[in-house]
Amino acid sequence: MKVALFLPSLEGGGAERVNLLLAQGLKERGAEVDLVLAQAQGPYLSAVPKGVRVVDLKAPRVLFSLVPLVAYLRRERPKALFSSLSHANILALWARGLAQVPTQVFVVEHTPLKESRLGTISFRERAAHALLPWVYPKAQGVVAVSKGLAEELVEVFRIPRDKVRMIYNPVVSEGLFRKADVEEEVLSHPWFAPNQPPVLLAVGRLSREKNFSLLLRAFARVRRRVPSRLLILGEGQERGFLEALVGELGLSEDVSLPGFVPNPYPFMRKAAALVLSSRYEALPTVLIEAMALGTPVVATDCPFGPREILEGGRWGQLVAVDDEVGLANAMQEVLENPPPSEERELMRKVALERFGVDRAIQEYWQLLGG
Known part of the structure; x- marks a missing residue:
């Protein structure tokens, strides 16, 4: 066939x-x-x-x-x-x-x-x-x-x-875990060396709907309270605007936008949290990937997907769209009070059960009469 x-x-x-x-x-x-x-x-x-x-x-x-x-x-x-x-x-x-x-x-x-x-x-x-x-x-x-x-x-x-x-999209696979185990890039990145401040991670196109300008303003609030850094992996048409905003907010030492990274999963596994600041999504894959790797998540409660994925906030913090203060508070909370290892392990299992590749492929196969 x-x-x-x-x-x-x-x-x-x-x-x-x-x-x-x-x-x-x-x-x-x-x-x-x-x-x-x-x-x-x-x-x-x-x-x-x-x-x-x-x-x-x-x-x-x-x-x-x-x-x-x-x-x-x-x-x-x-x-x-x-x-x-x-x-x-x-x-x-x-x-x-x-x-x-x-x-x-x-x-x-x-x-x-x-x-x-x-x-x-x-x-x-x-x-x-x-x-x-x-x-x-x-x-x-x-x-x-x-x-x-x-x-x-x-x-x-x-x-x-x-x-x-x-x-639901096929997301969690053995390949995801294999890629997360490739740590050379992370180990060579100075921010992930021992005794460095925690790193918050965002992954996505540098485009309007991802609302990274909100994330930068919220992070500026966080950094005044908690030593931390922000790594945004992705490329797009808003790069110039975002780089200017980083300078305007005085964040040049603690924010990095290295561009598109084919394998973001080692960074995701090592990050203190994955942050999604979007105005809208459909089913944000990065939230599922972070859950599968046991990484704490913070997300805007945008249409659609974050509330479904996180089951109303059971597996991560949800904040209102465009809420700069709320997003900053949620990031600070996860930095100061990360979820325990037992909670992360349960989150991993839930991600695999709900968003595993095998389950999704079976549903697509059924569409074909298989």
């Missing part, structure tokens, strides 16, 4: 990491898997699982991948195509219609659509969102990665409820 996964590229992000895990899991169950990319570029190209074929449509933009995607579907005729991200999802459904093949198209939503429209998004994304109610019902199924996002698709975007399936 041939299965295709369609993505714009393999630039660093949660959806890209999830698709690589999905490709690996489907291949291990016996599927022939093609990773079809509008452009075969991005730092995760080197992480494509062995035996998964990369198909490069060589399109400068997702829109221009329509014709080569139609040609791919006619030539390869996969049983199913899983597409991720709204604009790519719409194009995948158009391509299947034009190709006139029996391929089943499943679209996977990774973004809270209503919340993202309140921010600065491109015309392309706004157009895609406007088309969802008319295009998504043509899919074989619509996968939402959290309960909140599934409800939004039904209630706000009028997708028929029987089309929508909630499947």
Whole structure:
């Protein structure tokens, strides 16, 4: 059985990491898997699982991948195509219609659509969102990665409820733990040497929705009370703004933005806490990864995902979105009173049970009739 996964590229992000895990899991169950990319570029190209074929449509933009995607579907005729991200999802459904093949198209939503429209998004994304109610019902199924996002698709975007399936992302795998054990980078980083102040960690694109400016302002409050440091792993269009803010707040000695790191897990395991400051998410993978590694977490109670993942605050502190003082207090609390080892061990087990790769792959396999 041939299965295709369609993505714009393999630039660093949660959806890209999830698709690589999905490709690996489907291949291990016996599927022939093609990773079809509008452009075969991005730092995760080197992480494509062995035996998964990369198909490069060589399109400068997702829109221009329509014709080569139609040609791919006619030539390869996969049983199913899983597409991720709204604009790519719409194009995948158009391509299947034009190709006139029996391929089943499943679209996977990774973004809270209503919340993202309140921010600065491109015309392309706004157009895609406007088309969802008319295009998504043509899919074989619509996968939402959290309960909140599934409800939004039904209630706000009028997708028929029987089309929508909630499947948590495949996140926790043996590979995650193996990567966390590779400690050379951490051991060589001066901040993680013995007798250094604790390090708070954030991981994600340097973009507006991640709200790292809030995190920096909150950390400035924390640092005045507790010796500590902040490491933000990621790259994006807000780098210049954030670097200027670091200087403005006088944090240059205690904040580092080293860019995208292919393997953040050794840092995650050694960090005093993982902090998520987002305005919105769908199912923030980094929270699950931190839980699986036993790292304390602090997160904004944004739509969607943090409240689901942390079960209402059972496994980490939740603070209101844009609450600078609340975020600072929560970070200070976890630095001064970290959860006991027994609590961390239980958190690890819960993460594996709820967000393990095997469970998610089984649910995707069922969509294929397996």
